[in-house]
Amino acid sequence: GDSVTQMEGPVTLSEEAFLTINCTYTATGYPSLFWYVQYPGEGLQLLLKATKADDKGSNKGFEATYRKETTSFHLEKGSVQVSDSAVYFCALDGRGETSGSRLTFGEGTQLTVNP
Amino acid sequence: GAGVSQSPRYKVAKRGQDVALRCDPISGHVSLFWYQQALGQGPEFLTYFQNEAQLDKSGLPSDRFFAERPEGSVSTLKIQRTQQEDSAVYLCASSPWGSYEQYFGPGTRLTVT
Numbered sequence: 001g002d003s004v005t006q007m008e009g010p011v012t013l014s015e016e017a018f019l020t021i022n023c024t025y026t027a028t029g030y031p032s033l034f035w036y037v038q039y040p041g042e043g044l045q046l047l048l049k050a051t052k053a054d055d056k057g058s059n060k061g062f063e064a065t066y067r068k069e070t071t072s073f074h075l076e077k078g079s080v081q082v083s084d085s086a087v088y089f090c091a092l093d094g095r096g097e098t099s100g101s102r103l104t105f106g107e108g109t110q111l112t113v114n115p
Numbered sequence: 116g117a118g119v120s121q122s123p124r125y126k127v128a129k130r131g132q133d134v135a136l137r138c139d140p141i142s143g144h145v146s147l148f149w150y151q152q153a154l155g156q157g158p159e160f161l162t163y164f165q166n167e168a169q170l171d172k173s174g175l176p177s178d179r180f181f182a183e184r185p186e187g188s189v190s191t192l193k194i195q196r197t198q199q200e201d202s203a204v205y206l207c208a209s210s211p212w213g214s215y216e217q218y219f220g221p222g223t224r225l226t227v228t
Contacts (some may be wrong), residue, residue: 044206044218044219046218049216083201089157101163101210102148107155108155108157
């Protein structure tokens with residue numbers, strides 16, 4: 001079945017540091033890939049998405065490129081801010097014939113950015 | 116516009132009690148999903164509706180879990196005879212027809228004592 005593996009966390013960075021959170025996946029077919037963010041005390045929010053190979057999703061300075069050859073969708077940001085502190089989830093939508101758009105999530109990576 | 120809302124936000128149940136969790140999706144969204152998120156883990160799929168039809172319930176962990184969406188809008192997740200292992204945050208998400216994007220509610224945190 002489908003699965004998503006994220007780098008083990010938590011991750012602690014200083015403000016303005018470069019961020020990479022690794023994500024690899026296993027899926028049959030041609031999944032769509034997502035990064036969701038969960039800020040403290042809030043619900044899951046879609047951060048960015050990519051629906052086919054070589055697509056790059058971007059939002060709020062974050063980027064991720066859909067790499068079919070390495071089955072990866074790593075999240076990057078060039079300069080993190082304290083306000084980026086949150087839990088980040090990588091997810092895929094396997095587009096099953098009967099299951100619609102069910103999302104399969106990774107375990108989540110806690111990011112803390114210190115001033 | 117209004118997002119996905121869930122109620123109650125917090126629920127404490129004694130072991131063996133039945134609970135009902137409500138989800139109000141975004142108006143007009145055809146698809147509705149329930150997920151279970153254990154502490155420190157990613158959400159796990161429970162069940163999926165397209166309008167009032169439950170198309171996939173393969174993620175429901177036992178026959179104590181039951182979900183319905185009788186008029187294709189509001190959905191209720193019911194857990195009978197709650198157990199401690201049911202303690203989790205239950206998330207509801209909705210999605211418009213043909214979209215890849217799911218919009219999540221704030222979740223209901225269920226604690227079974």
